[in-house]
Amino acid sequence: MIQFENISVSFPQKNGELHAVNNVTLHIGKGQIYGLVGASGAGKSTLLRTINLLEQPTSGKVFVNGEMINHLRGERLRRYRQNIGIIFQHFNLAANKTVRKNIEFPLSAANVPKGQRKKRVDELLDLVGLRDKSEEYPAKLSGGQKQRVGIARALANNANILLCDEATSALDPETTTSILKLLENINQKYGITIIMITHEIDVVKMICHEVAVMKDGSVVEHGKVIDVISKPQNEFTKKLIYNSENYELPSDIIARFGEKSIIKITYLGSDASEPILSNAIKSNHVDISILHGKIDYINHIPVGTLIVSVQGEQRDAENAIDYIRSKTLRVEVGANEF
Numbered sequence: 001m002i003q004f005e006n007i008s009v010s011f012p013q014k015n016g017e018l019h020a021v022n023n024v025t026l027h028i029g030k031g032q033i034y035g036l037v038g039a040s041g042a043g044k045s046t047l048l049r050t051i052n053l054l055e056q057p058t059s060g061k062v063f064v065n066g067e068m069i070n071h072l073r074g075e076r077l078r079r080y081r082q083n084i085g086i087i088f089q090h091f092n093l094a095a096n097k098t099v100r101k102n103i104e105f106p107l108s109a110a111n112v113p114k115g116q117r118k119k120r121v122d123e124l125l126d127l128v129g130l131r132d133k134s135e136e137y138p139a140k141l142s143g144g145q146k147q148r149v150g151i152a153r154a155l156a157n158n159a160n161i162l163l164c165d166e167a168t169s170a171l172d173p174e175t176t177t178s179i180l181k182l183l184e185n186i187n188q189k190y191g192i193t194i195i196m197i198t199h200e201i202d203v204v205k206m207i208c209h210e211v212a213v214m215k216d217g218s219v220v221e222h223g224k225v226i227d228v229i230s231k232p233q234n235e236f237t238k239k240l241i242y243n244s245e246n247y248e249l250p251s252d253i254i255a256r257f258g259e260k261s262i263i264k265i266t267y268l269g270s271d272a273s274e275p276i277l278s279n280a281i282k283s284n285h286v287d288i289s290i291l292h293g294k295i296d297y298i299n300h301i302p303v304g305t306l307i308v309s310v311q312g313e314q315r316d317a318e319n320a321i322d323y324i325r326s327k328t329l330r331v332e333v334g335a336n337e338f
């Protein structure tokens with residue numbers, strides 16, 4: 001669907017060039033919700049903007065639906081862009097237009113006859129749940145409602161690609177969840193390919209199928225979300241994920257059990273059918289105390305985290321930990337390591 005081939009984007013600067021995007025090759029399949037994560041300045045927005053040519057690659061090619069789009073200009077570019085909706089962190093609505101007029105704007109711009117416009121706007125208002133707000137001005141809306149208008153406007157001309165640039169970053173967690181659910185619903189109902197830029201790994205966990213992690217203009221890791229989150233390979237990805245998890249145990253607990261005895265186990269819901277801890281205890285003469293536990297849903301797949309202390313002779317404890325490691329996704333040793 002979308003293929004980046006050796007995409008680089010540089011910006012001229014006083015002393016040399018800034019390499020905002022550095023030789024990125026990536027494929028985004030049709031109908032996917034694809035996450036693009038990374039710290040601020042990593043090049044996420046610049047890469048995203050090459051899809052609708054708001055940014056022209058310095059080198060490399062972008063293919064969309066099999067067609068190279070780099071050279072599109074004028075009327076062909078204008079028509080191509082109608083297939084691509086975009087939503088932003090700060091919504092970018094026209095303050096002097098009602099909700100209805102905001103959503104209608106791209107339809108007028110595409111010369112859709114007036115008679116058809118009202119019907120289409122009504123459909124879109126229903127899709128995003130804002131039928132009763134159609135005559136309000138943006139200033140009267142909550143952040144979540146504004147983003148719903150943004151989504152309706154982005155999809156007005158039946159876009160088949162939706163670009164979301166930090167679309168939930170200005171919203172509280174509850175509103176974020178409701179917007180993500182709406183996007184997931186739109187993806188399932190219409191098969192629209194969605195690319196989600198975010199600096200929040202939780203957004204990726206909630207709705208993305210695949211994810212690419214960007215750092216300093218490069219993609220450092222990509223793959224299925226469940227794989228990247230549960231077994232991150234790159235140090236930067238690990239930090240991004242672990243920082244979001246925040247498993248700080250109280251210092252008196254760490255002192256009581258001993259920092260090195262405390263391990264964090266990450267396991268798939270399906271691993272839970274085996275009595276792993278009880279086997280580890282029985283065959284290794286150790287005791288295991290559970291200090292913390294929770295279940296996350298990564299793209300609807302249950303992934304558990306358990307923090308336990310393994311008590312026993314060093315050799316026995318190591319064997320027990322090796323056994324647990326062999327039966328689960330990931331084990332990290334030492335409370336200070338997570």
Ligand SMILES: Nc1ncnc2c1ncn2[C@@H]1O[C@H](COP(=O)(O)OP(=O)(O)O)[C@@H](O)[C@H]1O
Binds near residue numbers: 011040044046047
């Ligand atoms: N139009 C521009 N002119 C000059 N530098 C830019 C421009 N757009 C982005 N940059 C720079 O490119 C780098 C990547 O920016 P950006 O793609 O916005 O990162 P992100 O979206 O990951 O935060 C940053 O250092 C940014 O300052």
Ligand SMILES: [Mg+2]
Binds near residue numbers: 044045046
């Ligand atoms: Mg950005």
